[in-house]
Amino acid sequence: KARCSHGFVPVRTGAACFEFKDGVFTCCTAVAPPPTFVSHPPKLKPPPAPPYQAWTHGSLSAATCDAMLDNPAHLFRRMWAAEAWASMSQDSPACWERKRDAPDRPISAASFFHETLRGTHCYSNWYEGNTGPLGEQDRIPTFHRAAPALLGFDESINHVCRGSNQDHATACIRNNYNILSLYGNRLPYNVCRNLEWQVCAVIGAIPGQRSPTIQFAKAPKTLRPEGLGQCRGWVPNDRPENFVYGYATDDIFYLEVCLFSAICRNRDQLFTLLPLESFHCDLDEEGFAGLQKTLTTPWVQPSDAVRCTRDGVNAGGNGVQSGDDGCTNQVYSQCGGLGFIGTTCCPQGTKCDGGVGNIWYKQCRP
Structure with missing residues (x-):
């Protein structure tokens, strides 16, 4: 019987191995060691959190914008209904599937995004539907000097333009700022008009702009993502067909900030700006194409999505509140003060108070 040393066993082969040969047996194969049993299996690390769960704290940034836009269940992906102020629905068209000035006529998504990127509709009256001559279809407003594109919350825009919700547009024009202010039926507002207007601002093609200058009444770096989807801000009196608002002006x-982040090469600069500091977007056509691909990818309606249904009184329109009741303000949220036009309610157990002699700022205090 053939024998091998060093733990090897004989194998039927004619080839020599390790300089040992015994007939047709060659010592070539090692004996497999007995299996080792682990009494306690090793602990597995938990999987990393999905990127869309990483933006619930801290300030808005390019990374948080990417995570939110990439999440098919995020509010950003459900704001693009053709019907103004409505949420996306499987039974209703997206705004890029309808002609901008003929909502009953279909177009292709490719046509919408191509025309938007090329600035096809920039020379338009972006104030159509406002009262008086300003709201007429072909009436282009007149500015006394270059009028940069201005973005922000309604109250911050009103502060810069020294206006109110009743004269939002005229106050900004009077102070040489361009804002998006569509209220008409021929050219109804929806978020697609927002994207068009923003690209026009990027290329400096809004009437009266004169240069590709963009300014923010509220600095993007001061935004916190937890303020999203809380039904905060202004909505028109006319409700969507299902009586539920898909979003409000704060959203x-x-x-808007995250759309700029998606299409500007210098997007990191966006989150370093001070209020009213000029921003010039370096348009990234590849970024725009990526945005198009993201937005036209199927979205998801989460089971816990906030339904904005209840009115709250707000100058010039209705504020909205989340769910069927309750106030969207939180403890220590601003609820009043001289010139304040935001939500004035306070959650249960708090009251709107500015302290003795303070007429400028009131907050929900316990």
């Missing part, structure tokens, strides 16, 4: 400003 639009968050989206």
Whole structure:
């Protein structure tokens, strides 16, 4: 019987191995060691959190914008209904599937995004539907000097333009600022008009702009993502067909910032700006194409999505509140003060108070 040393066993082969040969047996194969049993299996590390769960704290940034836009269940992906102020629905068209000035006529998504990137509709009256001559279809407003594109929350825009919700547009024009202010039926507002207007601002093609200058009444770096999807801000009196608002003006400003983040090469600069500091977007056509691909990818309606249904009184329109009741303000949220036009309610157990002699700022205090 053939024998091998060093733990090897004989194998039937004619080739020599380790200089040992015994007939047709060659010592070539090592004996497999007995299996080792682990009494306690090793602990597995938990999987990393999905990127869309990483933006619930801290200030808005390019990374948080990317995470929110990439999340098919995020509000940003459900704001693009053709019907103004409505949420996306599987039974209703997206705004890029309808002609901008003929909502009953279909177009292709490719046509919408191509025309938007090329600035096809920049020379338009972006104030159509306002009262008086300003709201007429072909009436282009007149500015006394270059009028940069201005974005922000309604109250911050009103502060810069020294206006109110009743004269939002005229106050900004009077102070040489361009804002998006569509209220008409021929050219109804929806978020697609927002994207068009923003690209026009990037290329400096809004009437009266004269240069590709963009300014923010509220600095993007001061935004915190937890303020999204809380039904905060202004909505028109006319409700969507299902009587539920898909978003409010505060949500639009968050989206505007993240759209710039998606299409500007110098997007990191966006989150270093001070209020009213000029920003010039370096348009990234590849970034725009990526945004198009993201937005046209199927979205998801989460089971816990906030339904904005209840009115709250707000100058010039209705504020909205989350769910069927309750106030969207939180403890220590601003609820009043001289010139304040935001939500004035306070959550249960708090009251709107500015302290003795303070007429400028009131907050929900316990």
